[in-house]
Structure formats: structure tokens, C-alpha cells
Amino acid sequence: MRRLARLWLRRVPWLPRPVRIALALACAAGSLAVVALDASRAPAQAPRPGPAPAAGTRIDPGLVPEGRALFVDGCSSCHGFDARGIPGVGPSLFDVPPGNADFYLRTGRMPLDYQRDEPERGRPAYGAREISALVSYVASLGPPGARIPRADPARGELGEGFDLFTEHCAGCHQVVGQGGLTIGARVPDLQSSEPTDIAEAVRMGPYLMPAFPESQISQSQLDSIARYVLYTRDPQDAGGWGLGHIGPIPEGMVAWLLAGSALLLVARLIGERTTS
Amino acid sequence: MIARAVRYLDERVGTSPAIKKALRYVFPDHWSFLLGEIALYAFVVLVGTGVFLTFWYEPSTAHVTYHGQYEPLQGLSMSKAYESVVDISFAVPAGLLIRQTHHWAADVFVVAIVLHLVRVFFTGAFRKPRDVNYYVGVTMLALAVLEGYLGYSMVDDLLSGMGLAIGYSVAMSLPVVGGPLAFLLWGGEYPGASSFLTRLLVVHVLIIPVALGLLIAVHLATIVRQHHSQFPGPGRTERNTVGTPLWPGYALRSIGLLLAVASVLVLLGGLIQINPIWEWGPYATFQSTNGAQPDWYLGWLIGALRLMPPWELHFGDVTLIPATFWGGALFPLAVFAFLYSWPALERRLTGDRRRHDLLERPRDNPVRTAVGAAFATWVFVAFVAGSTDRVFVQLGIAYTGQVWFWRVFGWIAPFAIFWLVKRVCEELKRTEAHPLRGWSGAIAELGRGGDSAGYTAVEQSRESPGSRVGRRGDPPPPPGA
Numbered sequence: 001m002r003r004l005a006r007l008w009l010r011r012v013p014w015l016p017r018p019v020r021i022a023l024a025l026a027c028a029a030g031s032l033a034v035v036a037l038d039a040s041r042a043p044a045q046a047p048r049p050g051p052a053p054a055a056g057t058r059i060d061p062g063l064v065p066e067g068r069a070l071f072v073d074g075c076s077s078c079h080g081f082d083a084r085g086i087p088g089v090g091p092s093l094f095d096v097p098p099g100n101a102d103f104y105l106r107t108g109r110m111p112l113d114y115q116r117d118e119p120e121r122g123r124p125a126y127g128a129r130e131i132s133a134l135v136s137y138v139a140s141l142g143p144p145g146a147r148i149p150r151a152d153p154a155r156g157e158l159g160e161g162f163d164l165f166t167e168h169c170a171g172c173h174q175v176v177g178q179g180g181l182t183i184g185a186r187v188p189d190l191q192s193s194e195p196t197d198i199a200e201a202v203r204m205g206p207y208l209m210p211a212f213p214e215s216q217i218s219q220s221q222l223d224s225i226a227r228y229v230l231y232t233r234d235p236q237d238a239g240g241w242g243l244g245h246i247g248p249i250p251e252g253m254v255a256w257l258l259a260g261s262a263l264l265l266v267a268r269l270i271g272e273r274t275t276s
Numbered sequence: 277m278i279a280r281a282v283r284y285l286d287e288r289v290g291t292s293p294a295i296k297k298a299l300r301y302v303f304p305d306h307w308s309f310l311l312g313e314i315a316l317y318a319f320v321v322l323v324g325t326g327v328f329l330t331f332w333y334e335p336s337t338a339h340v341t342y343h344g345q346y347e348p349l350q351g352l353s354m355s356k357a358y359e360s361v362v363d364i365s366f367a368v369p370a371g372l373l374i375r376q377t378h379h380w381a382a383d384v385f386v387v388a389i390v391l392h393l394v395r396v397f398f399t400g401a402f403r404k405p406r407d408v409n410y411y412v413g414v415t416m417l418a419l420a421v422l423e424g425y426l427g428y429s430m431v432d433d434l435l436s437g438m439g440l441a442i443g444y445s446v447a448m449s450l451p452v453v454g455g456p457l458a459f460l461l462w463g464g465e466y467p468g469a470s471s472f473l474t475r476l477l478v479v480h481v482l483i484i485p486v487a488l489g490l491l492i493a494v495h496l497a498t499i500v501r502q503h504h505s506q507f508p509g510p511g512r513t514e515r516n517t518v519g520t521p522l523w524p525g526y527a528l529r530s531i532g533l534l535l536a537v538a539s540v541l542v543l544l545g546g547l548i549q550i551n552p553i554w555e556w557g558p559y560a561t562f563q564s565t566n567g568a569q570p571d572w573y574l575g576w577l578i579g580a581l582r583l584m585p586p587w588e589l590h591f592g593d594v595t596l597i598p599a600t601f602w603g604g605a606l607f608p609l610a611v612f613a614f615l616y617s618w619p620a621l622e623r624r625l626t627g628d629r630r631r632h633d634l635l636e637r638p639r640d641n642p643v644r645t646a647v648g649a650a651f652a653t654w655v656f657v658a659f660v661a662g663s664t665d666r667v668f669v670q671l672g673i674a675y676t677g678q679v680w681f682w683r684v685f686g687w688i689a690p691f692a693i694f695w696l697v698k699r700v701c702e703e704l705k706r707t708e709a710h711p712l713r714g715w716s717g718a719i720a721e722l723g724r725g726g727d728s729a730g731y732t733a734v735e736q737s738r739e740s741p742g743s744r745v746g747r748r749g750d751p752p753p754p755p756g757a
Binding site: 180189231252 | 305306307308309310311314342346347348349350351352365366372373376380383384387388391434435529531532533534535536537538539540541543544546547548549550551552554555556557562563564565566567568569570571572575663665666668669672675
């Protein structure tokens with residue numbers, strides 16, 4: 001290959017060197033384009049996600065004492081020792097659905113470092129058993145029988161999920177779930193959201209997000225949305241490198257920095273300077 | 277065979293003097309003179325790929341239900357226009373490659389025009405007698421930007437719908453005429469009449485491309501008529517052109533550039549995704565996506581819309597000028613007004629009304645270079661401000677903080693840049709230093725040919741063979757001269 005290139009560039013005197021370089025580039029471009037085209041022709045089959053993983057958090061009345069101890073230790077400075085809240089600091093946790101507590105704890109959004117911060121996804125401060133204990137404690141403060149919302153992507157329809165996501169979610173979370181900007185908050189991307197996170201967030205409406213009760217988004221629609229959100233992690237891509245799926249900004253960078261500088265280089269090589 | 281063809285033509289229409297003249301047309305040597313050619317060849321690629329796309333695109337707003345190859349769109353309701361572009365991407369052989377190449381070519385087309393404009397501006401190539409051709413070029417820049425906007429708006433995906441909504445608001449914001457104008461263009465209230473996509477199509481594939489083609493012809497014909505300008509150097513005067521003749525030197529070089537431009541564009545089209553409309557989904561007026569952005573060449577307008585405070589001018593209960601006017605209409609008008617008026621402005625400021633065929637280096641005219649740099653900074657700040665939302669999401673820098681920073685910076689930076697560039701140019705002019713080249717400034721001695729024949733080949737060791745000095749208006753040399 002290298003010998004061929006050297007032969008082409010050095011030993012073909014009847015064509016000017018710039019033309020030889022350009023021809024070689026054109027050949028490379030053509031063959032790569034054929035390869036890319038072949039790749040883009042890959043069967044249009046989105047992988048169907050498997051069944052939702054077994055729910056990590058369980059509500060167990062036997063864990064309530066342990067949960068209360070953890071609560072007093074880690075949460076009471078804002079929510080109060082009796083979980084009735086502290087005015088101006090933290091809300092009461094009475095009658096809060098357990099899914100809310102599970103969402104905030106499991107995604108590492110609680111406890112907050114500073115109470116004015118926007119809760120953002122991070123490393124969970126507690127292990128799975130401790131979260132179960134804390135959620136059980138919060139559940140014990142509300143009506144009995146409350147359950148954590150779930151979504152089963154395997155039962156959802158991808159097309160319906162795309163449609164519903166565009167209508168309800170894309171305005172803030174971006175249509176491929178890459179997150180964005182809204183007044184007063186950074187909208188998180190959904191690339192690491194699990195089905196249960198999605199279900200809990202949809203039902204609860206954490207921070208600035210509105211809540212969507214069953215009357216607005218049914219359980220089967222929720223399954224579809226979860227399926228679409230999981231799909232956006234690895235969408236059925238075509239046409240090459242996806243540039244992060246956030247639209248024209250990286251495209252403009254490619255046009256200027258990659259194509260622009262490549263063509264400037266070609267112009268510099270081809271157009272000689274007779275003054276130097 | 278070529279000889280026979282030429283003889284056939286020559287014996288019947290007598291083309292050989294014209295061909296001989298064309299083949300001996302002299303192109304001055306400098307790499308920066310190729311930037312406009314890059315734009316030209318990107319336009320060639322645009323026309324080629326665009327013709328292919330028109331075979332498959334359907335400008336119809338009729339609603340259909342998708343049953344194609346792309347799974348997430350299965351069963352979704354969409355316009356026929358959007359469906360046809362999804363089908364170009366997934367069902368038409370080589371469709372995606374051609375579509376992406378077309379879009380990349382559009383992005384690179386405007387990049388090349390801007391680079392060419394920068395070269396022309398900072399070397400003073402727009403001065404008399406080339407000011408008219410400069411106006412033609414600036415017009416083509418405006419048309420290219422509009423053409424690109426129409427192109428990605430025809431697709432009727434989520435991003436294009438949001439972009440058209442902004443375009444509609446900007447049209448509406450024009451004082452007095454705005455409302456009727458927007459109704460006229462869209463054929464009614466947003467999203468417009470069902471014929472709106474047809475209007476976009478006609479303008480995008482017929483009116484603007486033909487206008488661009490004609491303007492390119494005028495642009496090139498004017499160059500041939502006036503000859504290229506060139507940088508000063510030994511043997512180069514206001515009255516001649518030193519460089520490489522079209523044949524055999526320059527034509528091959530230019531063909532090489534054509535191939536290189538086409539290669540880069542096809543490579544991008546095959547390897548890097550652009551505008552994945554299947555991921556944005558079809559558009560409906562009640563839908564939106566966070567972080568929607570225009571293509572890069574409209575980024576400066578979205579930035580200006582963001583930077584301008586929501587000032588409105590009311591008369592009684594009539595809103596004479598809505599807030600979108602300042603960033604969306606007044607700003608681009610100001611930018612193009614500057615570009616159009618600069619040649620006349622410079623003539624008036626300097627009092628220099630002479631003809632100029634020799635270029636100036638940026639340092640030779642510190643004030644012009646400083647004004648241009650300050651102007652570019654002003655526009656560039658607005659351009660950068662167009663990505664504030666993504667900067668916030670990606671880097672966590674507060675959005676309102678950014679907006680206020682750019683608002684202030686956008687007015688301070690041009691003055692600072694003006695002062696800085698002027699100083700640097702004056703210093704470089706004084707010392708004749710070449711910090712980027714590591715070169716002392718000594719110019720290679722070029723041999724001088726005899727001046728008696730009127731048209732003489734210049735022989736020298738350092739220059740490429742075949743370089744010639746020609747005098748404008750002189751007859752072509754006798755064969756074998």
C-alpha cells in the first residue's frame with residue numbers, strides 16, 4: 001500500500017503532483033464512501049430491550065427502624081427530626097410517595113450539599129439496602145400500600161414512545177434525550193436513566209419538571225416512553241459518526257475545523273507562492 | 277483527437293484566437309487566490325447532488341403514516357415531504373450519502389465564501405475597478421445563506437419547523453410591512469399554506485441556484501475582463517499580471533482542487549453524520565426540542581436574537597417594532613450594509629479614487645485591517661453567543677451570565693481588537709518581519725526578460741516553468757515566442 005502510494009506520488013511524471021495527490025484523495029474518498037454507504041445500509045432493526053431488571057428497592061415495614069436511624073443521621077438537618085420539614089429549608093416527607101424518595105436517593109440527587117443547589121445526578125450516597133430502608137421509612141409516613149412506579153420497556157412500542165417523548169419531553173430533555181436548558185435549571189440528559197428512574201420522574205415531576213399522572217400518560221404509554229429513552233442511548237444510527245446527536249453546533253465545527261482546514265491545506269499545497 | 281476537434285471548430289467558427297487567448301490567460305500565484313475556487317467547486321458539488329435529491333423529494337404537506345425501514349418512526353403521522361427525505365436517507369440507493377454530501381457541501385460552500393471574502397477584504401482586492409465584482413460576491417454570500425436556510429427548512433422535520441417559526445417571527449417583526457409580508461411569503465398564518473413547501477422548493481432548486489449561477493458567471497467574466505489582481509513583487513506592476521498561464525499550468529492545478537474539494541465533501545458525506553432528520557422526527561406546531569440550532573451560517577443571527585434585550589417600540593397599543601426585529605433583521609441588515617458600503621466608505625475616507633491592480637498585504641493598510649478585524653469580532657461574538665445554551669449544558673457556565681458577558685464583550689472587544697490589530701500592522705510594516713514564516717523579507721530575484729517583444733516569457737530558476745508576464749491589452753504572442 002505504502003509502496004503503491006510512493007510509486008504513485010514519485011514515479012508518475014506525466015501528471016502534475018497536485019493532480020496526483022487529488023486523484024489519490026478522490027480514490028480514498030470513493031472507497032471510504034462505499035464502505036460508509038454499506039454501513040448505513042445495515043438492517044433497520046433496533047435492538048429490543050430485555051425485560052426490566054429486577055427492581056432494586058423494596059418497601060419492607062421491617063426496615064423502617066433502620067431507615068429512621070439513617071434518616072435522622074443523614075436527612076434530618078433539612079427535613080427535620082420528625083420528617084415534618086423545616087420551614088424555608090426542607091419540605092415535609094409526610095404523604096410523599098415512596099417513588100420520589102427512591103428516585104432522589106438512587107440517582108444520587110439527595111442528600112444535597114447545599115439546599116439551594118439544583119439536585120443533579122451523581123453517585124448515590126447510600127447502598128441498595130440502605131436506600132430500601134430509607135424508602136420504607138418514608139413510605140411508612142404516608143398511606144399504606146403505596147408502591148414505586150415502574151416501567152417495562154419490553155412492553156412498549158418504540159414509535160409511540162418517540163411520538164409521546166417529542167410531545168411531552170423533548171421541549172426540555174432534547175429530542176434524543178441529550179438534556180438542555182430551561183429557565184432556572186439545567187435539564188439532565190437521559191443517557192444513564194433506568195426504566196424505574198423514568199417512571200418515577202414522570203409520575204413525580206422532580207424539581208422543575210411537571211408531574212404526569214396516569215390520566216395524562218397511561219402505564220402502557222409510560223412503557224413506550226421508557227423504551228424510547230433507552231433506545232436513545234444507542235440509536236439506530238446511519239451516515240457515520242453521530243457527533244453526539246445534538247445538532248448543528250458540532251456540524252459547524254466539522255465544516256470549519258475539519259473541512260475548512262483540510263481545504264486550506266490543499267490550497268496552500270497547490271497554490272504556490274512565487275514571491276518566496 | 278483533440279487536435280481534430282479543435283480544427284473542426286476552427287475551420288467553421290474560427291475559435292482558435294479565442295481559445296489561444298483563453299489558454300494563455302495568466303493566473304497570479306498565491307494560495308489564497310484559490311479560496312473562491314473552493315466555493316465554486318462546492319457549488320458544483322451542490323448542483324450535482326441537489327439534482328439527484330430533487331428526483332426523490334416531494335414538497336407535499338399531505339399527511340401520511342410511516343411504514344418504512346426506520347423503526348422508531350413506525351406508525352407515526354408525518355408530512356409526505358418529511359417521509360420522502362427519510363426515504364432518501366434509508367430506502368433510496370446511495371440516497372443518504374448524496375443527501376449528507378449535499379448538506380456538507382452547503383456548510384463548506386459558505387465557509388469557503390467567507391474565507392474568500394476575508395482574503396478579498398484584507399488584501400484590498402475590492403478596490404476600484406473590482407468594487408463591482410465585490411458587490412456581486414457579497415450578494416452571492418447573502419444568497420448562499422438564504423439558500424442553505426431554505427434547503428434545510430424544506431425537510432419539514434422538527435428542527436426545520438422550529439427554524440421556520442423563527443423566520444416567520446423575524447419576517448413579522450419588520451415595521452409596517454412585516455405582517456403582510458409574512459402572510460404573502462407563507463401564504464397565510466404560520467405554518468402557512470399547503471403550497472408553502474412547493475414555494476420553498478421552487479426558490480431553493482430554481483430561483484436562487486439560477487441566480488447564483490448567473491452571478492458566478494458575471495463574477496468570473498468580470499475577473500477575466502479585469503484580469504486578476506496580484507501581490508506586488510519584482511516585475512509585477514499595476515499594468516501586468518505575473519503567474520501561471522491557464523494551460524498547461526493552472527488548469528491542471530484547478531482540476532486538482534476540484535477533485536480535492538469533491539473528495540473532502542464525499543468523505544464527510546460518507547463518514548460524518550449531518551442533520552439526522554430521522555432522529556429529530558416529524559414536525560408539528562405544538563412540538564419543540566431543547567437546544568434547537570440553525571446551521572452554522574445562521575448562528576450569528578440566533579446569537580443576536582439571544583443577546584438583544586427584549587426592547588419593543590409601542591405607539592399607543594400598537595407594537596411598531598417587536599423585540600425580534602433588532603437581532604433577527606436589523607443586525608444582518610447592518611452587517612451587509614457594512615460589507616456593501618465599505619469600498620465606497622474607504623474611497624471617501626482615504627480620498628484614494630485611483631485604479632488599483634496590485635493588492636496590499638494586510639499590514640500595508642493598518643486602518644482597513646483593523647476595521648475589518650473589529651467588524652469580524654463584532655459578528656463573531658454574536659456567532660459564539662448562538663451556542664450559549666449548549667455551553668451551559670456542556671460546561672455548566674450560567675446562561676444569563678454568558679449572555680451578559682457577550683453583551684458587554686461584544687461592544688468592548690471590537691475597539692480593543694481595532695487598537696491591537698492597528699498596532700501590530702504598523703509594527704510589522706515598520707520592521708517588515710514575517711513572524712509566521714521565519715523569513716527575513718528578502719524577495720528572490722526574478723530574472724527580467726527583454727521588453728521588446730511586448731509579451732515575453734520570463735526565465736528564472738526559482739519560478740515555476742511556464743510563468744509569463746503579459747501586458748493587458750497586448751496581442752497574444754506569436755507561436756513559438
